[in-house]
Amino acid sequence: MTQNLVELLLVEDNINDAELTIRELKKNNMANNLIHLKDGEEALAFIFGNGTSAGQQQALPRPKLILLDIQMPKVNGIEVLQKIKSDPATRTIPIVILTSSKEDPDIQKCYALGVNSYIIKPVNFESFTVAIKNLGFYWLLLNQPPLG
């Protein structure tokens, strides 16, 4: 499996949230080509190829979807969003912000930067699983990604 086959990139520092998300996607057979990264720095290294492993730079990965948390150590979700959406090579990759907070002051900013969707993670487990399932179904199966 090469990185070009990565369908879904999950960028989430909270391992519990990540586990719940991955579990729900797995349950619906949508986590086969999923990579989980723990902060923005790793995400940028992965997308732009100047990462930990120099040998993996031949072709830049183009996931079908990036699920991005906002509050993360080192490089936060807003910065990751800005970098990806301002680079012509990566700006067509769909990005969905997954945030814990209803009080986010950055929702306007995210849309201005070109986010494709903005989801508040429900506390209630049933609502959460429904949200993740619908999200995966829509972006991985229903939505037609851009070419190249």
Add this chain to the structure above:
Amino acid sequence: MLFKDIPIRKKLMRIIFLINGVVLMVTCVTFFIYEFYIFRKTSTEKLATIGKIIAANSTAALAFDNPDDAKEILSALKTEPHIVAAALYDTAGNLFSEYFSGAGMDVLPATSEIKGYRFTRSHLEGFEPVIQETKLLGTLYLKSDLEDMYDRFRLYAFIAGAVILLSFLLAYLLSKILQKSISKPVLDLGATAKIISEQKDYSVRAVRIGNDELGSLTEAFNHMLDQIQAQNLSLSVFTQNLEQKVVEHTAQLESVNKELEAFSYSISHDLRAPLRAIIGFSAILEEDYSSKLDKEARRITSVIKKNAGTMGQLIDDLLAFSRIARNDMIKASVDNDEMVKEIIDNLAMAAQYDHAKINWVIGPLSPVYADMNTIRQVWINLISNAVKYSSKKETPHIEIGSFVKEGQIVFFIKDNGVGFDEKYRNKLFKVFQRLHSADEFEGTGVGLALVEKIVSKHMGKVWAEAVVDTGATFYFSLPAGNVHKKNVIE
């Protein structure tokens, strides 16, 4: 132009002229009257003296009946040019001899009955008895003109005119110089006041000229300016301080507001994430290990989930409550009929309670001019409360309506539920205050506090009436504003 409207300089001149004129006039008139009487007196005396001399000289002519002598005596009157006529009468009153100074014949009185001297319009005339020892021989008549007097009076008038003219000239020159001592300080003061009022420059001062009342006025004026300047200074210092304080306080408020937002954000974010984990992993435990869990274990996981869920709800409610205070209201016309219908439909869809058995009575509701989102929250909270607290009745009955009272639109939501004890009425709208246990009815104790906050932010009021186990009625009033106004952010 009225006297009070003319400039002070001209006013002073006119006053001086008037006084000068009146004084001269009184002096002249008094002098003329005095002269007139003196002249009459001396003229009469002089004519009487002449009369007495002529009468004394005429005694022989009359005694001896010699008209020629008489004529000669009378013609001696030529030396007195103002005597225009003279005559002698005998004792019987017949004309004995006559004299005229000019060519014209003057009319002589026929008889000599009148005694003494008198003034006619243009002459002085009189009769003098001609007496020898004690025997009356006849009467002398004398008539004098008043040309002397008129000559003198003409001279007097000319002199008076010249004096008046000269004195007015002098008065004009003197007053022109002397009036300045009064008018100049006044005019200077006026000019200074004008400069100050036009240029708003309170540092200008009037120059004090003397130590009189005008000097005191100038000093008082300058003193007043000192005070105005000092007050202006302290006022501007005060205003500056005030502006500075406003700027500081605004900055403080803004920073506090920012902190509050950041705080809300982290509460929302950091408290929700662990709750999601608690609920999520409890659910996973139930799902993946259901075969290994007995009935009690499943009850325990459900208690964990339920409480974590309640806490999540509490966080959301509290954040909503704090948001009301911070956020601006966007006012627009709100169709309450539409809004209430939509809310009831949504509640029915959520199906937390058996909506089919509820008996709804919904009257026509007035539209209001209010913030749509928060008013929706008020309706949601009050209607879901009515549904919740009447859910244990056989046939829940909920009535919604509105009426106008004292310029406010009052809305009410009446149910036949459990009600509440009115002695706890003051706790009803306070945060975290509940009148029922969570076992009986779920809730966080924020809903009605939120309602109260929204309504009071709209300048309205909330209150409630209730009877335990019979039902409760909740009221909220909103100002009856113009519902057709355009959207306004407050």
